[in-house]
Amino acid sequence: MQQLFKRIKLLTNGKYKIPYCSCLFIEDEINCLIDSSPPDEEMIHLENRPIDMIINSHGHTDHCSRNYCFPSAQVLLHPFEHQRVVSGETYLHDYGFNHFPDNPLKDIYLDAVKFHSRAADGELTDGQVISTGNVEIQVMHLPGHTSGHCGFIFPREGFIFTADIHPDLKPFYAMIDSDIDEFIISIEKIRQLNPDILVAGHGSIVIKDKISQRLAAYRDELFLREEKILKLIKAGKHTVEEMAGEAITFEGKFPAPREIFFLHECVMDWKHLQRLERLGKVVAEDNHYYLR
Ligand SMILES: [Zn+2]
Structure with a gap:
């Protein structure tokens, strides 16, 4: 206290x-x-x-x-x-x-x-x-x-x-x-x-x-992650789950329990993809994401 x-x-x-x-x-x-x-x-x-x-x-x-x-x-x-x-x-x-x-x-x-x-x-x-x-x-x-x-x-x-x-x-x-x-x-x-x-x-x-x-600096972390998402798409990851496996918001390693932090990563990566779609940088097709 x-x-x-x-x-x-x-x-x-x-x-x-x-x-x-x-x-x-x-x-x-x-x-x-x-x-x-x-x-x-x-x-x-x-x-x-x-x-x-x-x-x-x-x-x-x-x-x-x-x-x-x-x-x-x-x-x-x-x-x-x-x-x-x-x-x-x-x-x-x-x-x-x-x-x-x-x-x-x-x-x-x-x-x-x-x-x-x-x-x-x-x-x-x-x-x-x-x-x-x-x-x-x-x-x-x-x-x-x-x-x-x-x-x-x-x-x-x-x-x-x-x-x-x-x-x-x-x-x-x-x-x-x-x-x-x-x-x-x-x-x-x-x-x-x-x-x-x-x-x-x-x-x-x-x-x-x-x-x-x-x-x-805290805000800029959001932009850094966005760049990482774009790189993942370029490297051939096209679904949220494929990208989430890379744990970019947890610096490459999920804390325990992995199942929960993997879920958090899925949602956060999805939020980035939604923003990238709004910005016209990414297009979605059947839950697969591609660079525009
Ligand atoms: Zn909270």
Whole structure:
């Protein structure tokens, strides 16, 4: 735990353990959690503290898996994320299990990522301002990672919480509703904001130096991957699965369990192919992709 500001604690997920993230705990007239999945050892800081409100950046379990532990809290989430926090079937669908079927780990996936159904009570919208009494939170819709992914600006303290836009790790967009163009625009929106402090959900959590350059490098990883996809097509790989075998978003080697990361790779490569089609660089025919 780190006391970030007078009323704001950072519950940290030191190493990138899944399904956990670094969360903010605002102790104020309204006690509020921004994301609800700190690792077990950080839960001690929430003991005997009634949580009135939970604001989730998005519906991935590593950001909202403990919502169900706070039945009396008001849970706010972008409407694009509402269905997947309620329905396990939707959650699996959104991760591409139906598009790339017969995954041997499908049946154990929801338990492994600690999926617990808990409906949201209200919506977040871009520009919305939420007050906990002394702390003001401005919602910034930052889609791309998922369609309803949001960040939160704290104008009084002068920082932004960017959840799964974490400049010291690599971009992840393995959802059916992920979108690389939106991801690029969202990164640019944060750069335009030019924050003094960026707090991310994973990786180097509190970033104060060279934020703009680090975000630019994070964005450029998307373009590097796109070049790799084009090279794979040139080298004779024409289906998503053939390309995914090369693990370009995992630097050539899948983490364990391979079946899950292969699925993530399939969806992310597919997202690149969709963008390359939009750019007129690639054409698709019967699920095979060719250079134009
Ligand atoms: Zn996420």
